[in-house]
Amino acid sequence: MSARTVELFVNGRRVQAPVEGAEFLAEFLRERLGLAGTKVGCGIGACGLCTVWMDGQVVSSCLVPAVVAAGRHVWTVEGLTDLAEGRVTDAPPGLPSPQLVQAVQRAFVQCEGLQCGICTPGQVWAVCALLSEEPRPSEERVREFLAGNLCRCTGYQGILRAVRQASEEWAPSEDP
Amino acid sequence: MRTVGRADGWAKVTGRAAYAGDVRLPGMLYAALVRSPHPHARLLRVVKDAAWSVPGVCAVLTGEDVPYGTYGRRVRDMPVLAREVVRFAGERVAAVAAHSLQAAREAARRVEVHYEPLPAVLDPEEALRPDAPRVHEAAWRYPGAVVGPDDPPNLQSRRVWQYGEDVDAVLSRCPYVFDETYTIPAAHQGYLEPHACVAWWKPDGSVEVWASNKSPHRLRAQLAACLGVPADRVRVMPVYVGGDFGGKGSPMDVPVCVALSQATGRPVKLVVDYEEDLTAANPRHSAVVRVRLGVDGEGRMQALDVRAVVDGGAYAAFKPVEHVNLNGFAEAGNTYRIRAVRIESLIAYTNTVPRGHMRSPGSLEANFAVESTVDVAARALRLDPLEFRLRNVLRTGDRGTLGEPWMEVRGEEVARAALAALREGEGAGEESTADGGRWARGVGFAFYCRAAHGGETEVELRPQPDGSVVVRVPFPDQGGGQHTVVRNVVQRELALPAEAVWVQQADTEELGTDSGVGGSRVSLTASAAAAQACAQLRERLRQEGLEGWELRAALAELARRRPGESVRAQVKVDEELWMNSFCVQAARVRVDRDTGEVRVDELVTALDVAGVLNPPSHRAQVEGGVVMGLGSALCEEVVMEDGRVVSGNLHEYRLPSVSTLPRLRVVLVPGGRGWGPYGVKPVGEMTNVAVAAAVANAVADAVGVRVRRLPISAEAVYRAMQEAGR
Numbered sequence: 001m002s003a004r005t006v007e008l009f010v011n012g013r014r015v016q017a018p019v020e021g022a023e024f025l026a027e028f029l030r031e032r033l034g035l036a037g038t039k040v041g042c043g044i045g046a047c048g049l050c051t052v053w054m055d056g057q058v059v060s061s062c063l064v065p066a067v068v069a070a071g072r073h074v075w076t077v078e079g080l081t082d083l084a085e086g087r088v089t090d091a092p093p094g095l096p097s098p099q100l101v102q103a104v105q106r107a108f109v110q111c112e113g114l115q116c117g118i119c120t121p122g123q124v125w126a127v128c129a130l131l132s133e134e135p136r137p138s139e140e141r142v143r144e145f146l147a148g149n150l151c152r153c154t155g156y157q158g159i160l161r162a163v164r165q166a167s168e169e170w171a172p173s174e175d176p
Numbered sequence: 177m178r179t180v181g182r183a184d185g186w187a188k189v190t191g192r193a194a195y196a197g198d199v200r201l202p203g204m205l206y207a208a209l210v211r212s213p214h215p216h217a218r219l220l221r222v223v224k225d226a227a228w229s230v231p232g233v234c235a236v237l238t239g240e241d242v243p244y245g246t247y248g249r250r251v252r253d254m255p256v257l258a259r260e261v262v263r264f265a266g267e268r269v270a271a272v273a274a275h276s277l278q279a280a281r282e283a284a285r286r287v288e289v290h291y292e293p294l295p296a297v298l299d300p301e302e303a304l305r306p307d308a309p310r311v312h313e314a315a316w317r318y319p320g321a322v323v324g325p326d327d328p329p330n331l332q333s334r335r336v337w338q339y340g341e342d343v344d345a346v347l348s349r350c351p352y353v354f355d356e357t358y359t360i361p362a363a364h365q366g367y368l369e370p371h372a373c374v375a376w377w378k379p380d381g382s383v384e385v386w387a388s389n390k391s392p393h394r395l396r397a398q399l400a401a402c403l404g405v406p407a408d409r410v411r412v413m414p415v416y417v418g419g420d421f422g423g424k425g426s427p428m429d430v431p432v433c434v435a436l437s438q439a440t441g442r443p444v445k446l447v448v449d450y451e452e453d454l455t456a457a458n459p460r461h462s463a464v465v466r467v468r469l470g471v472d473g474e475g476r477m478q479a480l481d482v483r484a485v486v487d488g489g490a491y492a493a494f495k496p497v498e499h500v501n502l503n504g505f506a507e508a509g510n511t512y513r514i515r516a517v518r519i520e521s522l523i524a525y526t527n528t529v530p531r532g533h534m535r536s537p538g539s540l541e542a543n544f545a546v547e548s549t550v551d552v553a554a555r556a557l558r559l560d561p562l563e564f565r566l567r568n569v570l571r572t573g574d575r576g577t578l579g580e581p582w583m584e585v586r587g588e589e590v591a592r593a594a595l596a597a598l599r600e601g602e603g604a605g606e607e608s609t610a611d612g613g614r615w616a617r618g619v620g621f622a623f624y625c626r627a628a629h630g631g632e633t634e635v636e637l638r639p640q641p642d643g644s645v646v647v648r649v650p651f652p653d654q655g656g657g658q659h660t661v662v663r664n665v666v667q668r669e670l671a672l673p674a675e676a677v678w679v680q681q682a683d684t685e686e687l688g689t690d691s692g693v694g695g696s697r698v699s700l701t702a703s704a705a706a707a708q709a710c711a712q713l714r715e716r717l718r719q720e721g722l723e724g725w726e727l728r729a730a731l732a733e734l735a736r737r738r739p740g741e742s743v744r745a746q747v748k749v750d751e752e753l754w755m756n757s758f759c760v761q762a763a764r765v766r767v768d769r770d771t772g773e774v775r776v777d778e779l780v781t782a783l784d785v786a787g788v789l790n791p792p793s794h795r796a797q798v799e800g801g802v803v804m805g806l807g808s809a810l811c812e813e814v815v816m817e818d819g820r821v822v823s824g825n826l827h828e829y830r831l832p833s834v835s836t837l838p839r840l841r842v843v844l845v846p847g848g849r850g851w852g853p854y855g856v857k858p859v860g861e862m863t864n865v866a867v868a869a870a871v872a873n874a875v876a877d878a879v880g881v882r883v884r885r886l887p888i889s890a891e892a893v894y895r896a897m898q899e900a901g902r
């Protein structure tokens with residue numbers, strides 16, 4: 001198979017690796033770079049497991065050809081965790097704040113926002129992206145924003161509770 | 177104070193939790209499979225040359241190249257790769273390993289397979305006729321087979337449960353007999369992690385395996401039997417499992433992955449696409465269930481006759497229970513007092529995807545059929561459906577329908593709780609009724625009762641020099657929260673803070689026994705084993721003269737004095753517990769009179785509980801089950817055409833999404849009698865079962881038509897309304 005080299009920025013670091021044929025970003029991250037925190041379910045953009053951040057927004061990495069990601073800035077759940085744990089010194093603008101990530105991760109753990117956990121990296125990314133833009137979304141808005149992030153285990157109730165708790169902690173309501 | 181949360185929570189939110197597909201080993205190859213497009217065909221010839229020409233290919237295997245036997249959880253009827261004949265569309269015909277996934281896929285595409293299509297049998301009823309084409313020439317020859325040469329061709333399993341008087345005799349005396357037939361389609365368990373494994377046949381002849389499998393010890397035994405090696409040569413490594421719901425208990429593609437590793441001398445990773453998992457793994461059985469219910473003049477149920485004809489697909493390999501049948505059928509009608517009960521479940525081999533277990537196997541099929549029939553009867557007798565159920569509900573002191581001496585039955589209390597919650601919610605959240613009469617509203621109920629069973633497991637406690645305890649368990653946490661339950665028990669028994677208790681899954685070499693996560697039994701056995709291990713640990717501290725010490729200091733001292741020492745406790749529950757749990761499901765729906773569209777506004781689930789080990793996980797299990805039940809009710813079906821699964825991926829096989837959920841209300845009715853030191857009742861398979869019947873009954877309440885097939889689609893309701901002239 002003919003391989004070509006792709007260069008991009010992943011979690012703030014410049015990386016280079018060969019890609020072959022119709023290789024997508026999700027597979028590139030997992031198999032070429034060993035960043036297995038990004039999961040793959042459907043592979044066709046219908047489940048949200050592979051959600052990562054690319055140049056300012058969350059995308060389904062199973063739909064992005066690896067060659068299209070060349071030169072872009074991609075952040076995965078590993079980078080998000082580095083951010084939350086204070087290991088990122090020069091975060092590019094637009095990434096969620098470390099305190100927000102901490103609040104979201106904590107809320108998922110505390111509110112049973114996860115069970116098997118296979119959808120969790122994608123859910124965490126999606127929720128961080130949402131609360132970063134809209135710190136106090138209505139429940140309607142949360143449901144609409146997370147419509148593409150499937151979860152088979154939780155029945156979504158724990159996830160909705162986690163979003164509420166994280167939002168409350170991150171942007172406390174004014175009124176008592 | 178906020179709850180500490182799940183024991184596996186941080187590993188999962190940070191992306192550090194490793195699943196089978198996340199494993200990467202030095203020199204690892206990637207695998208891809210070639211699958212049959214035909215439901216039934218003779219394999220004439222496989223040409224590998226073009227596949228070999230892809231750079232980076234290291235192995236191209238067909239059935240003849242694999243030196244192993246067949247495999248299965250009970251009945252070992254499935255070949256690792258097809259030989260001579262393929263029996264379903266999607267069956268593995270060849271396997272490729274290459275240096276990259278892309279190369280493996282390309283090579284798999286280039287494998288040329290020549291087939292001679294054979295007549296296929298696609299319907300279980302037809303399959304059981306004497307002249308039907310045979311799926312297997314001699315199914316009774318497979319190890320573990322439960323059929324004989326004199327059985328009808330294509331019989332996979334037959335079970336009959338009966339108790340009390342002769343059913344036909346009692347039915348013939350009943351003034352009212354309701355004779356109804358219901359259809360339940362195949363469905364996928366819907367776990368979002370497709371099957372994945374990494375296998376490594378090492379130079380010394382031992383095999384290491386990482387697999388999306390919920391019962392590592394059983395997997396080891398099943399693999400050893402297939403490979404023809406002693407079990408201690410196979411080691412199953414701990415990984416997280418990305419959802420199970422009954423579908424992740426078999427070897428699935430592990431044997432072929434091992435074959436590729438043995439052929440190449442390298443570790444091999446095999447992760448199937450979601451399409452492959454949907455079309456060729458082990459979905460829920462499809463069934464046609466006929467119910468005859470006899471009722472007397474006072475509205476009392478007298479006799480129940482249930483006959484299910486079930487499609488088992490091309491192999492029985494994925495069913496774990498003794499008779500490779502679906503024990504959920506035995507629950508038919510078990511929420512009521514009925515004098516005569518007879519239940520028969522016939523499973524046939526067909527040339528379709530092999531079926532497996534899905535959360536509470538057989539229960540949903542039985543429940544949808546019986547609880548719909550009960551509603552039909554109530555309406556025909558002009559009785560309120562809930563009132564009719566309560567008139568007949570089983571009570572503490574009654575024998576069960578199959579003679580079970582239940583220690584309690586809490587149906588009545590649970591039903592009253594459901595009704596109270598439903599009344600509270602009345603009117604809330606509904607849009608105004610000024611919709612021109614377009615929406616008809618209705619409420620429906622369904623009862624469900626499930627027995628609890630034992631199992632066996634082992635727990636090990638290792639005190640650490642920092643005064644914490646590492647708890648080793650032999651089972652994975654596939655999401656059910658088992659590791660959290662164990663942590664909470666140890667925390668409570670030893671009065672330790674949560675952060676001083678670390679739960680880890682051991683591999684199969686380190687801990688000896690476990691019956692796997694399944695049948696919702698883990699919280700029972702593991703909590704008992706953990707409590708026992710804690711008592712033993714306290715005893716060790718006493719022997720060491722450390723009982724007066726502060727506990728963490730004592731643990732640290734023990735770890736210092738006796739490095740590596742641990743205590744282990746095993747629990748085996750093999751007697752019948754005669755314990756059950758009761759669930760009353762209510763649904764409030766709206767039906768569009770013009771289109772038949774069904775919207776579920778509210779689901780109220782009332783559940784009989786005893787001791788709850790970890791309330792947040794318990795609640796989450798309940799909620800997850802209800803939403804899964806909603807999927808079965810409204811949208812989930814593995815659609816087959818000419819024996820091929822045509823629901824290609826998650827855009828066609830629709831799982832419930834957060835954007836379309838109704839209001840959920842969970843009402844726990846405490847005070848039940850549970851089992852073990854914490855008096856627990858299992859919950860994992862309770863709440864997904866009765867939703868479908870409750871929704872169907874609510875639709876009947878709203879528009880007066882009966883939907884007898886799942887899922888309840890707008891088309892089906894529309895058609896039924898047309899036929900009824902409404």
Ligand code: FES
Nearest residue numbers: 041043045048062
């Ligand atoms: S794997 Fe990318 S959306 Fe499902």
Ligand code: FES
Nearest residue numbers: 115117151152153
């Ligand atoms: S936690 Fe299992 S799919 Fe969401």
